[in-house]
Amino acid sequence: MNLSYRIYHVFFRNLMSYKRFILTTFLVSLVQPLFYLITFGVGMGAYMGAFGGKPYLYFLVPGVLISSVMMSSTFECLYGTFVKIVHEHLYDSLIATPVSAEDAVAGDIAWASFRGLVSGILMLAVAGLMGILPVSVLSVLVLLLVMLAVGIMFASLGMIVTSKAPNFDFFSYYTELVITPMLFFSGVFFPLSNFPGWMKTLSQFLPLTHAVAISRAAFSGEYPPSILLNIAVVVGLGALAFVVGIRMMKKRLIK
Amino acid sequence: MSTIVSARGLTKKYGDFTAVDGIDFEIQEGECFGFLGPNGAGKTTTVRMIHCVSPVTAGTLTVDGSAAGVDNRALKKKTGVIPQEITLDIDLTVYENLLVFARFFDIPKREAKARIAELLKFVELETRRDSKIDQLSTGMKRRLLVARALLNKPRIIIADEPTTGLDPQARHLIWQRLRQLKAQGVTLILTTQYMEEAQQLCDRLVVMHQGKILKAGDPRGLIESEIGKDVVEIRMPPDRDEELLARLGPLACGHERVGDTLYFYCRDGIGLWKALVDLDLPNTVHRPATLEDVFLKLTGRSLIE
Ligand SMILES: Nc1ncnc2c1ncn2[C@@H]1O[C@H](COP(=O)(O)OP(=O)(O)OP(=O)(O)O)[C@@H](O)[C@H]1O
């Protein structure tokens, strides 16, 4: 791995290119999670009564927050990166400078996780306005770390997909067959304890399940022992996807 | 003069396909060295290996004393690349394109700003500083690519068909600038399909075809050894070839029939031209030999796909 501090130069390039429409981009990425909060949280929540002693929204917010991080960072590394490689030939000019292919890809992963982080922070602000806040300042700090780790994980997984993508259509296999189902099987909307056994088992193989579990623990400030497994999965899978994603992208970029 | 690039048995394969087939060449510091060749000859592939973005399959390639390779940041630092494709950052303005690129080379901001102002002047784009890339003409985009390639004050500049698709004004401006750089001692590596460009700029060149080097030399020397001095073209159907060759052949040092034209290559075309006047044929041309004749003779006059 030929990585260097030049990752930041690539991050800076992305920041510069987004600065004109940064506000709209971030606000747009809030729409879908807000939609979930309103339809599921406020609409259905009215029929669901108390959920472990608290209104349903308290259950929903930590999950929706993490899925908004997942969405933002995933999409950035799918469509965003693909456009830069194929349509804008941006990577071609990057790798002719002292910025290595690894730096370039890692810089894009960093940027995608940053976008995920910002989406998560905006969601946190919205949740705060609805009166739903993490229990302590420490919880907020833990949440920020979780969002960052989850962003890196999904950005890197996105890179793996992009490294093999011949065209845009390829991405809908990933989003429709992996990302969207994951949203419904990871305990974002309903507690996993109500699922039948096979679904519980399946959900353990979904990275989002573990991310949501950490987020929920951070919100409540109660950390069950299973949190260690959750952290191990997010960090381990994140690190693995990061290395594999960069390797596979390098193979695509350097011929 | 010392050697700055040297290649021995340089080979590049894409899967089973051999794009560059064991070529040898040496480029001297401070000269302009050209790679000429038809589409698909392997020019871009060769220069991409020189500027370290494409790994060498076999053979050796040494640039400024170190082995070229994709992880060679030091070499990339002293090389400027004007790519064949327009690879500008379309999300950024002209100025931002240069500013971001300067960062990639770790040029401090203050220095970068001064350098950008200087370079925008050099390529006559000062008034376009804040334009978006899609507001630029092709000529302006190519000039911006030149400016971008110069940010790091490179010792080696690689220009891959730098004037493709440009009008004569823009083309001459780029030639001017490239010559200016050469005068400053920069080594220039050029690929082109325009013979005039090669004749204008190159001290030495190689003609490539299907991954191999067919001939190497300086433009004038190549013309003289391959063609001679003059070319006589007779545009007419081949039915009288036998008669014409019998009368004119002995006066020329070579001939070739391509489509509707019979070419005679001569050391001295005057004798042949006189005989031709006696024959009183319509549609004849007598002109000095050019690099284009060499190119077509070496790579064939039919389309190569
Ligand atoms: N990434 C690649 N994978 C497979 N084949 C390639 C790749 N890049 C180039 N080639 C092939 O290698 C050969 C040489 O290509 P190259 O681009 O070096 O030619 P060129 O001389 O620059 O031509 P042009 O004048 O069209 O730019 C061509 O046949 C091309 O199709």
Ligand SMILES: [Mg+2]
């Ligand atoms: Mg080419």
